[in-house]
Amino acid sequence: MxxxxxxxxxxxxxxxxxxxxxxxxxxxxxxxxxxxxxxxxxxxxxxxxxxxxxxxxxxxxxxxxxDEADFRARAGAFRDAFNDYDVYYAGKAFLCTEVVRWVKDEGLCLDVCSPGELLVALRADFDPARIGYHGNNKTVPELERAVEAGVGRIVLDSFAEIERLAEVAAQAGTTQGVMIRVTAGVEAHTHEYIATAHEDQKFGFSITSGDALEAVRRVLAAPGLDLLGLHSHIGSQIFDSSGFEVAARRVLALHARVSAELSVVMPEMDLGGGFGIAYTTQDDPSEPSRLAAEMTEIVAHECRALQVDPPRLSIEPGRAIVGxxxxxxxxxxxxxxxxxxxxxxxxxxxxxxxxxxxxxxxxxxxxxxxxxxxxxxxxxxxxxxxxxxxxxxxxxxxxxxxxxxxxxxxxxxxxxxxxxxxxxxxxxxxxxxxxxxxxxxxxxxxxxxxxxxxxxxxxxxxxx
Missing domain, CATH: 2.40.37.10 (Lyase, Ornithine Decarboxylase; Chain A, domain 1)
Structure with a gap:
């Protein structure tokens, strides 16, 4: 033809x-x-x-x-670019015992969202204090398992889960570090199934409705829970930092409000991530160094405007390492x-x-x-x-x-x-x-x- x-x-x-x-x-x-x-x-x-x-x-x-060398290089690029952050590898993207060892070797933290992912992490002798545990419907047995393992932070997603974890921590006679997942009302430019910061979806506590602030109050009232900070995630396959600017502004505003109204300074904040990769020539992902510079400046600018000290930040690159x-x-x-x-x-x-x-x-x-x-x-x-x-x-x-x-x-x-x-x-x-x-x-x-x-x-x- x-x-x-x-x-x-x-x-x-x-x-x-x-x-x-x-x-x-x-x-x-x-x-x-x-x-x-x-x-x-x-x-x-x-x-x-x-x-x-x-x-x-x-x-x-x-x-x-x-490609092991490529995996390690990408992990190291995020570690070095976000050198003042905790970088959490997304276990849900791909996980096996050997990959957990690579994650550990490269100095990253690990995000899991199921008992199976936690099992693989522990099998590879990953430090549980460097593990974050996600999920919108964590059962009592899996919360018990996470607490018993010594998971560093559990990301809370509902009022029922706050009560559930508080009871588990009390029965274990321990104090569990937690973060509160909040929805910032940001429409990420991605597929609707992987956009996670808008209001009409299953994850997190809404900032605009007041549920997020109420969740903070309930966690602070639970003696077995140690509130580390707020967690925000705007979606997956994100190519630039523009969406993070709006989300960070809203989450940091809540962070400052908690400090002013409840006299509590939360030491940490997780900005999520979900950074994109190139599947075809139409995709144009950003380099980790550029993302780090832009996100750090966004947080610094908002903290100056709110007159609060920047919290220790975490990110979750998602598919960008293993993809x-x-x-x-x-x-x-x-x-x-x-x-x-x-x-x-x-x-x-x-x-x-x-x-x-x-x-x-x-x-x-x-x-x-x-x-x-x-x-x-x-x-x-x-x-x-x-x-x-x-x-x-x-x-x-x-x-x-x-x-x-x-x-x-x-x-x-x-x-x-x-x-x-x-x-x-x-x-x-x-x-x-x-x-x-x-x-x-x-x-x-x-x-x-x-x-x-x-x-x-x-x-x-x-x-x-």
Missing amino acids: THEAGWAHAPGALRGPSWLRPPSDPNDLVPLLWSATATKVEGDLVVGGVSMSDLVAEHASPAYVL PAMCTVYTVGTVKPVALDGGAVRTYVSVDGGMSDNIRTALYDADYSCTLAARRSDAPPVLARVVGKHCEAGDIVVRDEFLPGDVEPGDLLAVPGTGAYCRSMASNYNHSLRPPVIAVRDGAARVVVRRETEDDLLATDVGA
Whole structure:
């Protein structure tokens, strides 16, 4: 299909999203989307010095590939940029025992939000005093477990939880450090499911309604609770500091009001985070150093205006550490050109995974990129849709991407930016087996989470 103005102007051409442009060479990597060690060697994708062809030959596909050097570098970048802050790694993004050890090595704190995440952290001998515990509906048993473990701070999310934790602390004969999660009424520019600071959602106490101040009063009245400060989180996949400016103003105003009216100086404040990463060329994430400078100035400015001393600050980078550090490698099973109205043709490339290992495309309408991972092609690019093997029309991995026109069964495809929420949200849908996580560094690959087996799949089925 040719046209003097380009492929998109040809009769029957299928047009992708406005931001997606046909590449001059579909074999090339876009560095912004990949971990730092990812490169192509004669068409073979190499990550951490390990060839994806060799990795799949040994471990099969699909597989998550975790670039250890990249993970550590990103963790260190946030630690160094926010050197006067406590930086909390988001366990919910991706967690396993080995990753907890990396987090500990790099001097970060750890955020967990379930008994399972706490279990993994303690298994890796992570200092519980450096753990924060989130969640909007923590049960008595999990609060007891957190208190017994010595978790440094529990982030309170409801009046019922204040009473619940106060009773647990009293029974344990201890004082538990807590923060109060507040909603600042900020509409973050992100998907509605991951925007968390507006009023109409399940997290936190509203500042505008007065619930946040009442929560402060109730915590102060509970002898077994030590109020460390306020916690605010405006959402996830946030690219700049503009939303934090409004949130910080409102949260610091409440911080100052507590000091003035209740004569209590809270020593800490958590600004949240949820910093974004580049999934495609339309994304433009900020560097940690820029975010740190801007957020620090925002807080300093507001504290000067309110005439209060700045509290010790915490942030939670979210996906920004592990997200770009991982890719997923698949094997192509079928390639199916599908004729559409107007004479256009969409090329469906089916791989051996799908929504069971990456639900984000179906759940959030998320965009991803991909590349041919085991050979170089001289074929011109075609607009393709990469789909999974599950019994769902919405089982899409990459909605739109240019791939070489000769992509065929047996080829390897790799999708970057899958470190956050892909393995952690993976499922056994269609009774599929969840893929392994393979850490790569300096030419060596090691399994840090093994592939599930059929025995694993049947282990909880008591019908036999």
